[in-house]
Amino acid sequence: MKSTWDTRIRRATELSSAYPFAAEGLRFYAQIAMLQQQLYSQIEAAPAQFFSLDGSSWNALNPSALPPKFSNFVRNLGKIAPAALAQRTDELLRKDSAFWLRLLDQYWHSAATTADEPDGSTRGAAEQHLAWLFLQPFAEFLAARHEQIQSDGNARRCPFCGGAPIVGVLRPEGDGAKKSLICTLCAHEWAFRRIYCPACGEERESHMGFYSASEIPHMRVDVCETCHTYMKSVDLTKMGLAVPVVDELAALPLDLWARQNGYHKLHINIVGA
Numbered sequence: 001m002k003s004t005w006d007t008r009i010r011r012a013t014e015l016s017s018a019y020p021f022a023a024e025g026l027r028f029y030a031q032i033a034m035l036q037q038q039l040y041s042q043i044e045a046a047p048a049q050f051f052s053l054d055g056s057s058w059n060a061l062n063p064s065a066l067p068p069k070f071s072n073f074v075r076n077l078g079k080i081a082p083a084a085l086a087q088r089t090d091e092l093l094r095k096d097s098a099f100w101l102r103l104l105d106q107y108w109h110s111a112a113t114t115a116d117e118p119d120g121s122t123r124g125a126a127e128q129h130l131a132w133l134f135l136q137p138f139a140e141f142l143a144a145r146h147e148q149i150q151s152d153g154n155a156r157r158c159p160f161c162g163g164a165p166i167v168g169v170l171r172p173e174g175d176g177a178k179k180s181l182i183c184t185l186c187a188h189e190w191a192f193r194r195i196y197c198p199a200c201g202e203e204r205e206s207h208m209g210f211y212s213a214s215e216i217p218h219m220r221v222d223v224c225e226t227c228h229t230y231m232k233s234v235d236l237t238k239m240g241l242a243v244p245v246v247d248e249l250a251a252l253p254l255d256l257w258a259r260q261n262g263y264h265k266l267h268i269n270i271v272g273a
Helices: 002-018 020-045 067-080 083-093 097-108 122-144 244-250 252-260
Strands: 165-173 176-183 189-191 208-213 216-224 229-235
Touching: 002 020, 002 244, 020 067, 020 122, 020 244, 020 252, 067 083, 067 097, 067 122, 083 122, 097 122, 165 244, 208 252, 216 244, 216 252, 229 244, 229 252
Parallel strands: 165 229
Antiparallel strands: 165 176, 176 189, 208 216, 216 229
């Protein structure tokens, strides 16, 4: 998994030079990924500290062991975060460990809740966003050790943790491409139908569409005319070196286009866009 984090960080650095309009977010992501990589290494070194012995199910996590790690993670994140988020980290650090435990436990057991609309308040959104960033390495640790889950292409939520998808992926298959989705929280990837809305289940081809921008030809935005939701997809048949969760961050022109045309994002990305 160390190579996975290294690949993400390296790709973010490369893209920040290639796409100046997304450079700020990509550089911030690279710093977040470094903190997450450090946390993942600590989890790998002492998994029994955080998980029950089987370490394979979603209920294996021991939330009571998390507050000390959480406070350290939030403190370090506050040093690199933009001013608005840094203010939220300061506010969160003034809470007690019982509050942190409730926040982490609630988020972990409601992974299917979208992070962009957690409770309607800016403060609540920021707290859940910070919980999400912190819990990702724990979720990825579990998912990497779980037996591969087969998907029939109809699962609109992650078959492992129930999280929402954050980005679609088109991978080469024969003369075309097959589609999959990547989970917001645990990074599990599962097969998904090409014509199917992950938000509302719309499957009429006439109600589904996709658009791309010349600035980033290997990226596209998939939209649903029924629920007016959108999600970006990375086409690996056009750019095999892309790292989906990172390249998604670079496609800001697609977010701008989608929102100007009345679509709302299924799930915000890691830097809040």
